[in-house]
Amino acid sequence: MKRKLKILLLFTLATAVFAGVYAQDIEFSAATKNSVQVGEQFRAVFTVNKQVEGFEGPDFEGFNVLSGPNSSTSQSYQFINGKMSQSYQVTYTYYLQAVKEGTFNIGAAKVVSGGRTYESNSLTINVSQGNAQQSLAQGSQRQQQSARQGTGTPDKNDIFIRAVADKSRPYQGEQVIVTYKIYTTVPVSQINISKISSFPGFWSKSLLNDNDPLKQTNEVINGKEYVVAELRKIALFAQRSGEIRIEPMELECVAQIRVESNRARDPFFDSFFNDPFFNRNFQNVELKIESNALAIDVMPLPSTGRPADFSGAVGSFTISPNIDRTELKTNEAISLKINVNGKGNLELIDAIPVSFPPDFETYDPKITSNISKNAAGISGSRTFDYLVIPRNPGQFEIKPASFSFFDPARQTYITLSTPRYDIKVEKGADEPGGITYSGVSQKNIEFIGSDIRHIKTGNIQLKKTNSFLIASTAFLLWIIIPLVLFSAGVYFWSVNKKRSGNIALVRNRKANKVAAKNLKKAGEYLGQSNTDAFFEEISRALWGYISNKFNIPLSELSIETVHQRLSDKRISDESIRQFTDVLTGCEFARFAPGDKSEKMQGIYNGAMEVISKIEQELK
Amino acid sequence: MKRIMKTLAIITGLLFAAMAMQAQTASLQGMVEQANQSYSSANYETAILEYESVINAGYESAGLYFNLGNAYFKTNNIPAAILYYEKAGKLDPTDESIQFNIDLANSRIIDKLEPLPQFFLKTWWKAARDTRNSDQWARLGIISFILLLISAAVFIISTTILTRKLSFWSGIVFLGIMALSLIFSVSGYNEYSRHSSGIVFTPTVTVKSSPSENSVDLFVIHEGIKVFINDQVEGWSEVRLANGNVGWIKNETYRPI
Numbered sequence: 071m072k073r074k075l076k077i078l079l080l081f082t083l084a085t086a087v088f089a090g091v092y093a094q095d096i097e098f099s100a101a102t103k104n105s106v107q108v109g110e111q112f113r114a115v116f117t118v119n120k121q122v123e124g125f126e127g128p129d130f131e132g133f134n135v136l137s138g139p140n141s142s143t144s145q146s147y148q149f150i151n152g153k154m155s156q157s158y159q160v161t162y163t164y165y166l167q168a169v170k171e172g173t174f175n176i177g178a179a180k181v182v183s184g185g186r187t188y189e190s191n192s193l194t195i196n197v198s199q200g201n202a203q204q205s206l207a208q209g210s211q212r213q214q215q216s217a218r219q220g221t222g223t224p225d226k227n228d229i230f231i232r233a234v235a236d237k238s239r240p241y242q243g244e245q246v247i248v249t250y251k252i253y254t255t256v257p258v259s260q261i262n263i264s265k266i267s268s269f270p271g272f273w274s275k276s277l278l279n280d281n282d283p284l285k286q287t288n289e290v291i292n293g294k295e296y297v298v299a300e301l302r303k304i305a306l307f308a309q310r311s312g313e314i315r316i317e318p319m320e321l322e323c324v325a326q327i328r329v330e331s332n333r334a335r336d337p338f339f340d341s342f343f344n345d346p347f348f349n350r351n352f353q354n355v356e357l358k359i360e361s362n363a364l365a366i367d368v369m370p371l372p373s374t375g376r377p378a379d380f381s382g383a384v385g386s387f388t389i390s391p392n393i394d395r396t397e398l399k400t401n402e403a404i405s406l407k408i409n410v411n412g413k414g415n416l417e418l419i420d421a422i423p424v425s426f427p428p429d430f431e432t433y434d435p436k437i438t439s440n441i442s443k444n445a446a447g448i449s450g451s452r453t454f455d456y457l458v459i460p461r462n463p464g465q466f467e468i469k470p471a472s473f474s475f476f477d478p479a480r481q482t483y484i485t486l487s488t489p490r491y492d493i494k495v496e497k498g499a500d501e502p503g504g505i506t507y508s509g510v511s512q513k514n515i516e517f518i519g520s521d522i523r524h525i526k527t528g529n530i531q532l533k534k535t536n537s538f539l540i541a542s543t544a545f546l547l548w549i550i551i552p553l554v555l556f557s558a559g560v561y562f563w564s565v566n567k568k569r570s571g572n573i574a575l576v577r578n579r580k581a582n583k584v585a586a587k588n589l590k591k592a593g594e595y596l597g598q599s600n601t602d603a604f605f606e607e608i609s610r611a612l613w614g615y616i617s618n619k620f621n622i623p624l625s626e627l628s629i630e631t632v633h634q635r636l637s638d639k640r641i642s643d644e645s646i647r648q649f650t651d652v653l654t655g656c657e658f659a660r661f662a663p664g665d666k667s668e669k670m671q672g673i674y675n676g677a678m679e680v681i682s683k684i685e686q687e688l689k
Numbered sequence: 690m691k692r693i694m695k696t697l698a699i700i701t702g703l704l705f706a707a708m709a710m711q712a713q714t715a716s717l718q719g720m721v722e723q724a725n726q727s728y729s730s731a732n733y734e735t736a737i738l739e740y741e742s743v744i745n746a747g748y749e750s751a752g753l754y755f756n757l758g759n760a761y762f763k764t765n766n767i768p769a770a771i772l773y774y775e776k777a778g779k780l781d782p783t784d785e786s787i788q789f790n791i792d793l794a795n796s797r798i799i800d801k802l803e804p805l806p807q808f809f810l811k812t813w814w815k816a817a818r819d820t821r822n823s824d825q826w827a828r829l830g831i832i833s834f835i836l837l838l839i840s841a842a843v844f845i846i847s848t849t850i851l852t853r854k855l856s857f858w859s860g861i862v863f864l865g866i867m868a869l870s871l872i873f874s875v876s877g878y879n880e881y882s883r884h885s886s887g888i889v890f891t892p893t894v895t896v897k898s899s900p901s902e903n904s905v906d907l908f909v910i911h912e913g914i915k916v917f918i919n920d921q922v923e924g925w926s927e928v929r930l931a932n933g934n935v936g937w938i939k940n941e942t943y944r945p946i
Contacts, residue, residue, distance in 0.1 A: 522793055523786040525728055525759045530721050530752035532714055532743070536882065539827040540874040548831045556838040560845055578848065 096120050098181055098190045105196040106168045111136060116162040116179045116190055125162055128177040132197070138164030147261040147284060147299075156284070168197045227294065229254040229325055231301070231361035233267070233318065239367050242311045243384030243415055244478040245447045247277070250302040250319055250361055255294055257326040263301070264358070265320035271368075272306040272314070273418060277443045305448050307384070307415040311370035319361040324354050371476050377485050379423070383475035385414015389422075391471075391488035399498035403459050408488060410473065411451040416441055421454050424471040424488075431459040466493040581618035585611045585681055592677075596670055604670055605660040608677050612653050615681060619688075629653065636684070645683050652676040717743050721753060728760055736760040751781035755790070762794060768913040770794050772888040775915065775946045779881055782819035798913030805933040823877035830870035837863035884945035886917045887928075889938075896936030900925030907936040916943060 102114040116125070116139070127139050139162040147156040162179070173196050178189040229252070236247045252261070284299040301321075308314065371384070392407045408422055421435045436457070441450035460466065472487040539545050588611030595604035617624055620635045629650055636646045652673060659669050724739035740757040758773035774791045781787065821829070840860035847853045892912045898905040900922045910916075916928035919935065926943070929935045 520793065522759055522762050522790045525725060525756040526752035526786075527725055528752070530718070530750050530756075532717055532721070532748040532750050532753065535744075535747050535749045538874075538878045538881070539824040540830075540871070540878050545827055545831070549834060552835050552838050556842065559842065563846065 096122075096181075096183055096188050098179075098188045100176075100179060100190040100193050102166075102176075102193050102195060104194070105198060107198055108168050108171055111165060111167045114138075114164045114166055114176065114193065118160050118181055118183075118188075119158060120160075120183055121158070122160065122181040122183040122188075124180075124182040126180040127162070127164065128179050128192075130164065130166055130176060132169060132172065132174040133176075133195075134167040134169055136165040136167055138162070138166075140164075144262060146259075147301075168195075171197050171199050173197070227292075228256050229258065229323075229357065229359060231319060231321065231359055233316070233361045233364050235316075235364050235366060238365075239369055240308060241369050241384060241476065241478045242308050242371050243382055243418075243476065244308070245385065245414060246272075246306045246308070246366060247445075247447055248302075248304050248306055248316065248364065249300055251298050251300050252321075253289070253291070253296040253298050254325070255296055258323050259326070261301070261321055261323040263319065263321045266302075267317050267319045267361075269304070269306055269316060270314065271310050271312075272308055273415065274307075275305045275417075275443065275448055277303040277305055277445065277447070303445065305443065306366075307418065308366070308368040311368045313365060313367045316364040316366065318363045320358065322356065322358050325357050327353050327355050372481070372483075375483050377472070377474040377483055379472055379485075380474040380476070380483060381420050383410075383414065383419045383473070384478060385412055385416070385475060386477050386479065387412030387414060387416075387473075387475050387486070389473055389486045389488065393468075393491055396491055397494045397496075398460070399496050400460055400463055401498050403457055404493065406456040406458070406468070406491075407453055408456070408471070408473075409451055409453045413447060413449040414475070416448060416450055416452050419452055422471050422473045424456055425469050426456075426458050427460075427466040427468070427493075429460070429462055429464075430466070431461055433457045460493065460495040463495045463497045466495060467491070468493060578619055578621065581615050582685065584618055585615040588614060589674075589678060589681070592674060596674055599667060599670075601667060601670060602660075605656055605673075608656050608673055609653075609660060611681075612649070612656065612677060639688060641684055641687050645680065645687060648676070649680045649684065652680055713746075714748070717746055717748055721756075724760075725756065728756065728763075731763075733760045733763040737764070749776075749780065751777045751784060751787065753777075754780065755784070755787055758790065758794075762790070767794055767797050768888055768890050771798070771913050771915070772890075772944055772946060775886070775888065779946060781822055783821065795913070799911035800914045802914070802930055802932045804931040818873045818876055821873070823874045823881065826870045826874035826877060830867050830874060833863045833867040833870060837867060884918070886915055887926075887943035887945045889914045889916060889943045891942040894938050894942045896928070896934075896938055897925075898936060900927070900937045904937070908934065910938075915946075918945070 096118065098116070098118045100114065100116050103112050106112050114130075116127075125139060125141070141160060141162050144159045144161070145156070146159075173194065176193040176195065178192050180190075181188050232251050232253065234249045234251065236249075237244070240246045248267075250267075252258075278300065284301070286297055286299045289296050289298045302319070388411050390409045390411065392409070394405045394407075396404075398404065406424065408424075410416065410419060410422075417439060421437060426432050433456075436455040437452065438455070439450065439452045441448060441452075468491040470487045470490050472485050474483055474485040476482075477484050588607050592604050592607035592611065595601075595607060613624070613627055616622065616632050616635070617627060620639070622631060622635065632653070633646055633650065636649065637643075655669070655676070656673050659673065720739055720743050724736045724743070727733075727736040727739060737757065737760045740753060740760060743753060744757070754773045754777035758770045758777060761767075761773060762770035771791065771794045774787055774794060778784070778787045778791060818826075837860055840856045840863060843856035844853055844860060847856060889910055889912050894910050896907045896910060898907050910930070914930070916926075916930060916938070918926050919929055920927040921940070924940050925937050926940055927935065927937050928943075
């Protein structure tokens with residue numbers, strides 16, 4: 071417990087010290103008049119010596135806020151005897167009007183810098199009843215200061231600014247470094263850049279930090295020794311081609327200029343007062359100087375040989391891809407880092423498109439830039455970190471991704487590509503291993519694009535337009551010729567059959583008809599009780615049937631031959647016996663004397679039955 | 690002797706004509722192959738010209754129309770693509786690729802129609818007919834006709850009842866098949882030669898209520914849409930859309946399939 075307390079104490083102490091250190095850096099103060107009269111308009115100024123993120127003004131109770139907060143930034147450099155110092159200031163100004171008498175307290179204003187909040191001092195204002203018609207004639211302090219403006223003016227050659235571009239005909243996207251240098255032979259202080267050049271059509275990046283001390287060199291031009299300092303150094307990248315004019319930079323400064331003394335009465339005194347230490351003949355002169363304008367002729371990038379994936383990168387780069395693993399389990403992540411390193415418009419490089427297998431879950435790449443600026447321009451690296459998660463096992467392939475840029479030094483396009491990665495994804499262990507598959511979600515096949523089916527490349531059977539088999543003579547011929555052949559065939563067949571006297575077939579087919587005819591006649595005789603005729607017809611029907619059916623000449627007919635023929639035709643013994651019984655019964659009745667009328671019906675039925683039975687068995 | 694010479698001359702003449710025709714189809718076949726190559730190397734404009742030269746020579750085939758449709762599709766001429774796909778589909782209603790491309794091309798046109806449901810017997814009839822093209826049906830008809838004759842011959846000649854029965858019933862079946870095939874064949878041929886439908890080629894067409902410029906504007910259709918032609922009067926056609934709407938448009942706004 072004690073230990074914990076100690077740590078806590080230490081920690082609070084550390085933060086306090088840190089805060090103290092930090093707070094020392096920032097000076098945030100408020101200033102205004104201590105006493106005003108009712109109706110008087112005056113200013114309240116909050117000054118901070120650092121760039122801050124947020125400003126929150128106090129509550130001006132008892133005053134009318136006429137306008138504000140109006141912020142203005144000023145930056146100044148001083149050269150005194152070749153030594154330079156600089157300051158940075160942001161002021162927030164309110165214009166207030168006192169409304170009533172009394173003593174008023176204005177609370178502290180707040181600013182935020184580096185995540186911390188700083189408070190200004192609070193103000194106390196005494197408002198007295200007085201002449202209400204006080205004007206805002208105060209004017210700025212600078213005006214009062216510059217009232218001291220002297221009569222002497224410095225020579226144009228004593229102090230000037232030059233804007234220099236390191237290239238006059240760059241390619242679109244190529245880096246151009248523009249440097250603004252001040253050349254002076256006299257001490258200069260309070261350099262205030264009042265108008266900074268705008269760079270239309272350029273993407274610009276300042277190469278000098280605001281708080282860096284100015285680098286000074288000495289240069290001799292036309293026998294005069296100048297102190298030279300780089301005020302601004304800017305890397306520019308043209309966004310379009312054509313001639314682009316950069317407007318001049320303007321600045322105000324105070325130069326100390328030696329003025330020839332007019333009151334030199336006494337050489338002794340004169341020489342005495344000419345001593346620099348005492349000399350009062352230096353005059354502070356406020357100056358406005360302007361740099362030259364620059365014209366930059368931006369050449370378009372050559373259109374020949376431009377790779378399809380070129381997206382505007384100009385400079386000289388190398389890429390170093392790095393994949394953390396190529397063998398993994400499902401639902402684990404792969405991180406593919408592509409690092410673009412080199413000089414040029416790095417910050418304008420878009421993410422390199424990498425085509426991951428469509429089955430992978432992909433995320434937008436994380437882009438980190440590590441850009442350093444120095445006198446030679448912008449260089450560094452830009453890293454694209456692609457995170458993908460394979461959701462299904464299998465063998466996959468990450469196709470090579472390519473990055474193209476234009477190298478102005480070699481005046482060609484250069485394409486760099488990453489290697490091909492083969493990814494082996496195994497089934498992760500966390501997936502249910504075949505135990506419960508009922509809840510497994512299925513996926514539809516994802517269509518990546520839609521296109522028409524490819525043309526038919528096989529042998530294309532051409533045919534005459536509008537030629538149809540159904541409407542052609544060929545079709546008619548196909549119908550007529552077989553029909554003619556058929557008719558002719560049938561005709562010749564029947565003629566031939568008759569000619570060859572193949573009566574057997576005819577008789578075979580006639581057998582039933584003849585037998586039926588005889589039996590019908592017999593039936594009629596049965597009705598008339600004409601016994602002789604009846605038995606004769608039955609006999610004829612039976613013998614005739616056998617004779618016709620099996621093509622046996624009547625002369626050869628006997629019970630034996632009938633028996634044999636029927637057996638040959640695989641007629642059952644029972645039917646054969648029945649047939650012979652009917653036949654012998656009929657013959658017996660025909661030639662035996664006595665009354666045979668009662669037998670007629672039995673024989674008629676028997677004959678009918680046996681013929682149909684044999685017919686059945688013959689099938 | 691003279692007669693023999695005459696027949697010989699006729700036969701040789703016929704032979705030469707057949708050979709010339711053979712040579713012509715062979716050269717056109719080569720042209721189709723060349724067009725296929727142009728298509729494969731993405732020279733779609735050239736491919737179109739080459740395919741069309743074959744069609745202008747008076748030949749056609751489902752594959753040829755299909756490939757030409759594809760070439761038009763690739764040059765983004767969707768109405769022409771649909772026209773040739775439809776022509777291909779008419780010649781070969783069974784091809785699934787043709788139907789696929791028709792559907793895909795139809796998804797690229799402006800008008801989207803909900804087709805009217807047709808009477809189910811009509812749909813069945815068409816579906817049955819379109820399992821084969823007219824020539825295939827005609828061939829099937831011829832084959833079943835010959836089989837019918839064979840069955841009849843067997844029926845006449847055969848002595849046993851079994852073969853007679855068999856030949857009789859098979860004859861009936863072949864007769865049925867022949868009748869249906871010939872009906873389908875004629876129906877397919879009629880559908881083809883009637884040019885009963887068309888594809889609109891004018892980008893925007895106002896459909897009128899009667900065949901006159903002064904008549905009431907009914908609705909507006911756009912290029913690529915398929916219309917069925919009911920009637921034609923003096924440069925105007927009465928058309929019906931797949932969704933059942935009927936109106937009159939000028940003949941030059943569409944091209945018959």
